[in-house]
Amino acid sequence: MNIGEVSERAGLPPKTIRYYEDIGLVRPLRSDNGYRAFRESDIHKLAFLGRARTLGFSIEDCRTLLGLYEDETRESAQVKSVAKEHLTAIDSKIAQLKSMRKTLSHLVDACQGDHRPDCPILEDLAKGS
Template structure:
């Protein structure tokens, strides 16, 4: 019995060569003629993708993805995935050919990063959050404190945007918006309220 592995995109096919008895002519009492001889028969079994282990073996049943598929599964771009790798937020195992394999653990980490970044956390804050996520002895107070800090930053940004909105609203209200060249908005942008 031996096995051959043939390259296929993201799957491997195991070909096993088994020796079986072929029925030739009539059957004897045990169902086979005395002159039956073993003849080779090929049996093909397609196995699920397997993740490489540190010892070079494989872990059956784990579906691996390339960078494009992993990025899509996490709602990110491949460029973002490469960036997270470059700053040390992600480390996917490499194959012998240099390409990376992304398994469930890496996809979960990418989704975590995508969500955290969407909430406005910085790269350094994401690093701290990832550390807390993987620490079963973490204090939820630490996570809460980070979220509260982010809320204060958002509130400050909202106040800044509201101020900008009021300023622009005043300029829009002062502009007639007709065919004349006079425009308070342009005058304000030019500085000191003087016409250009």
């Protein structure tokens, strides 16, 4: 199967698929004309990767997860460990964003947003909280 169809079926842009091959996440065969020839197993892997990326896992995490997926001797604890660390990272990102959001929304509310130059947002940035 050519990259175009794979792209549709796996839900990933061709550029991304080529990139994943570049970094060794998938290894499609090649046809005589030089085109990539994907097997069902490649598509399966790509879809796996797409879903892992949707959950926010880094490429390196994805590589690890894919390795574990293909390793019959894995222990679920290994998978869980990767996922838990990622969950922690997500939590701290959320906390950071919420903190930004809080400050920023106060400032936005305090700003008149009219034609005059006076602005609490700039004042805050200028002198700190």
